[in-house]
Amino acid sequence: MNPLSNLFVLLTGCAVVLRVGGHDLADGPDGHTGAGLSATSAVGATAPVRLPMKVAEAAAGRLKLFGRFGPQVRASTNATHWIVESDGMPDHRMMVGITAWQQQVPLPQPYTGDNAWRIPRLPVPAARPLSAKDHFFRGAIALAVNGVPIFNPIKNDGRTDTFLAGELDEFGGHCGRADDYHYHIAPTHLQERVGAGEPIAVALDGYWIYGFTEPDGSPTGALDGFNGHSTPTLGYHYHATRAYPYLNGGFHGEVVERDGQVDPQPRAAPVRPALPPWRGARITGFDRVRSNAVEEFHLEVKAAGQTHHLRYRLNTNQTVTFESPDGEGRITTETHPMGRVDVRGRNREASGRPRRSRQP
Numbered sequence: 001m002n003p004l005s006n007l008f009v010l011l012t013g014c015a016v017v018l019r020v021g022g023h024d025l026a027d028g029p030d031g032h033t034g035a036g037l038s039a040t041s042a043v044g045a046t047a048p049v050r051l052p053m054k055v056a057e058a059a060a061g062r063l064k065l066f067g068r069f070g071p072q073v074r075a076s077t078n079a080t081h082w083i084v085e086s087d088g089m090p091d092h093r094m095m096v097g098i099t100a101w102q103q104q105v106p107l108p109q110p111y112t113g114d115n116a117w118r119i120p121r122l123p124v125p126a127a128r129p130l131s132a133k134d135h136f137f138r139g140a141i142a143l144a145v146n147g148v149p150i151f152n153p154i155k156n157d158g159r160t161d162t163f164l165a166g167e168l169d170e171f172g173g174h175c176g177r178a179d180d181y182h183y184h185i186a187p188t189h190l191q192e193r194v195g196a197g198e199p200i201a202v203a204l205d206g207y208w209i210y211g212f213t214e215p216d217g218s219p220t221g222a223l224d225g226f227n228g229h230s231t232p233t234l235g236y237h238y239h240a241t242r243a244y245p246y247l248n249g250g251f252h253g254e255v256v257e258r259d260g261q262v263d264p265q266p267r268a269a270p271v272r273p274a275l276p277p278w279r280g281a282r283i284t285g286f287d288r289v290r291s292n293a294v295e296e297f298h299l300e301v302k303a304a305g306q307t308h309h310l311r312y313r314l315n316t317n318q319t320v321t322f323e324s325p326d327g328e329g330r331i332t333t334e335t336h337p338m339g340r341v342d343v344r345g346r347n348r349e350a351s352g353r354p355r356r357s358r359q360p
């Protein structure tokens with residue numbers, strides 16, 4: 001199949017700038033609240049840099065890159081931004097390998113329309129580059145080419161490395177409070193999907209993130225404190241590394257920080273209240289099956305010498321049903337309306353109480 005056939009073509013040529021406020025992507029284990037309202041702009045007066053490749057050529061190549069992951073990922077461009085729509089659900093298995101779990105699970109997210117990703121096409125070096133060591137503990141700092149957001153590797157206590165803490169699955173991801181799946185390290189597993197010469201993600205300042213080596217396979221040489229450097233063929237770009245900062249350790253380019261995150265950015269849509277950590281639980285299995293338009297998920301969880309099975313399904317009427325074990329042999333069933341995002345800036349949580357039943 002021609003990957004370009006999956007591309008969503010945006011017919012309007014003007015940039016839509018959204019101001020969606022501060023409380024965007026909720027992040028589960030990073031459970032930080034009360035960041036306070038603050039706005040820091042790293043926008044300087046620097047002129048835009050010219051792309052090293054011809055702009056049109058570069059654009060087609062980049063759109064093709066996202067197009068490989070269609071139809072869940074649809075990319076288009078206008079004069080100023082990449083516009084990427086996705087449901088945030090990768091096609092690999094999720095959650096397996098997590099040893100510190102807050103009972104969140106992956107649910108599709110509405111990163112579409114006015115809630116799509118909008119990333120600068122012509123990045124501009126910041127007059128005052130901001131480090132992710134003391135900024136951006138909330139929300140995404142990059143977007144993988146498979147449409148999955150990437151958060152700061154350090155959670156928003158400002159200290160804990162999510163990778164070293166066992167919070168991430170075998171692909172470097174887990175779920176936030178809105179049951180939103182995201183990575184916290186560079187998705188280097190995507191390298192073999194996109195090919196050795198292609199980037200695996202783009203930082204929200206518009207600079208691209210390449211894998212462990214240069215596109216020709218040669219070593220990267222010295223990188224700056226943000227894992228970036230400039231080369232004659234690519235201009236400024238970031239790289240993945242196996243140790244912190246794993247990906248862009250801040251922003252070489254201009255971004256606006258508001259309430260501790262890059263602003264604007266899409267919002268995840270919660271469907272249920274956040275849950276507490278399940279101490280000692282290990283996720284050991286994941287299945288995803290679609291039958292008759294209903295998508296069913298199964299997580300195998302091991303805790304205290306027992307094996308538990310959490311099942312949930314996406315119903316055709318835009319609801320999600322969870323069947324959760326309570327650890328004493330009973331199953332709790334809850335059905336919630338799927339979350340929605342109000343483009344005017346507030347998450348619209350499911351109205352009304354979930355239907356709940358408990359079976360012996």
Ligand SMILES: [Zn+2]
Pocket residue numbers: 027028029030151174175176182184
């Ligand atoms: Zn997270």
Ligand SMILES: [Zn+2]
Pocket residue numbers: 210213214220229231237238239
């Ligand atoms: Zn490089």
